[in-house]
Amino acid sequence: MPKTSIAPAKFTHIQCGACPIRHRAVCARCDDQELSRLEETKYYRSYEAGQTVVWSGDRMDFVGSVVSGIATLTQTMEDGRRQMVGLLLPSDFVGRPGRETAAYDVVATTDVVMCCFRKKPFEDIMATTPHVGQRLLEMTLDELDAAREWMLLLGRKTAREKIASLIAIIARRDASLKLAKSEGQVVVDLPLTREAMSEYLGLTLETVSRQISALRKDGVIEIEGKRHIIIPDFDRLIEEAGDDSDGGFLV
Amino acid sequence: MPKTSIAPAKFTHIQCGACPIRHRAVCARCDDQELSRLEETKYYRSYEAGQTVVWSGDRMDFVGSVVSGIATLTQTMEDGRRQMVGLLLPSDFVGRPGRETAAYDVVATTDVVMCCFRKKPFEDIMATTPHVGQRLLEMTLDELDAAREWMLLLGRKTAREKIASLIAIIARRDASLKLAKSEGQVVVDLPLTREAMSEYLGLTLETVSRQISALRKDGVIEIEGKRHIIIPDFDRLIEEAGDDSDGGFLV
DNA sequence: GGCATTGGTTGATCTAGGTCAAGGTCTGGT
């Protein structure tokens, strides 16, 4: 495609044309030259469920975003205590421009496809294309907000509130939500094992299991199988989560 | 001291000439025009210890950075449980470009001087001056890292480890460190009450008090008065903090 | 100087959640 004159506000997305979710993607109004420079270095990688994408401390020479599946960022202490510090859903960004080595373990929780860019060219484009950096700033600020909400959860919520919060958080970001919500109830498929939930919430997996059972017994949620959850009354769940600010979403 | 000619390679900082700490400030290599645009909207505000700078949910039409003193970001649940989610030391940035209302209570823990810019002009400058956004991205990424370290602390560390971690964190950012370190021991003045510490750490203030006493009894720290702490062996403190990655600082 | 207030310590007791242990259920492989 030949470069035409000054295009009228082209909204292009760095990651790729194929990535289904655009609204949170690293996006830019790039001209063709910029786009092609990125396209050159773009590539896809797939990971199987359970596979580690990068180990904390390892050299990480790419950045990217999750196209499909779910990955986590986790910190580990010497004695093995683990705390999840990031939950990466499709469209989320991975990697830090300007950093050499990974600061956290990145693990594929389900099968994951990622859209990657080698870091060096990406950084070059960031330096020359303000849009990219601006979008990245926006996304990083969102992540910081999420981290702070998460800190309240870790520091002050009870186990029951933590579980309710997690279910609400996942429900809010789950695509299935929009469909099911209109039918009066919210349905979620938990993409995490009980152990992963415990690492997210700062609990043991036994406590997670018990509190899920308790919420079921009290009618806050219904469970089919292990992972499929029906929320008959979302407001009730929010109440159980003890959320003050509900993330400004869906209430 | 009279102002001399145009300094070579102007590294100017948005916040102001007076702000003592420059390395973490929102900095830019601005030309004179850009600088003057910012100068126009710059102003200082002082707050007394204990005073609330902004309430969560309030309109916040400025951004700024801490010049002196210490402020905190805190989240509160309906029933009054409180969790600190940000500790703002001199040079730290406050406020989120692109957001209308404050998401957290901002409280001056000590007397605080802040260097502020009205948000609208600041955002305009961000849009036209890439350096500013780039610096802000860098700072936000640092904050995100700090938040994730904090999440590990909240989710997995024992009360004793939390206290040791907090002392280490403050010591690392304390200016007095450099002097004292060279003399073989590290000296810190805790800028927080026991209650503020408990809100930082997700503990009660009684537990904070007890664990500080315990660390003193075990010789990890020495205490003069209530707030003045001497760390005879910083490595020992780090060990007590259970830190895996020690923030890449001072070890 | 007396007294209230704020910030801190310490003790006694209670409990939410951790730990240890025994099963249960599902899935895939042979």
Next chain:
DNA sequence: ACCAGACCTTGACCTAGATCAACCAATGCC
């Protein structure tokens, strides 16, 4: 069909930290 292994649940018991309460030491105010 049987088995192994991952994943989950539930029970019994224990402990770190919360809660409740008394008290101490500065500081500021009249």
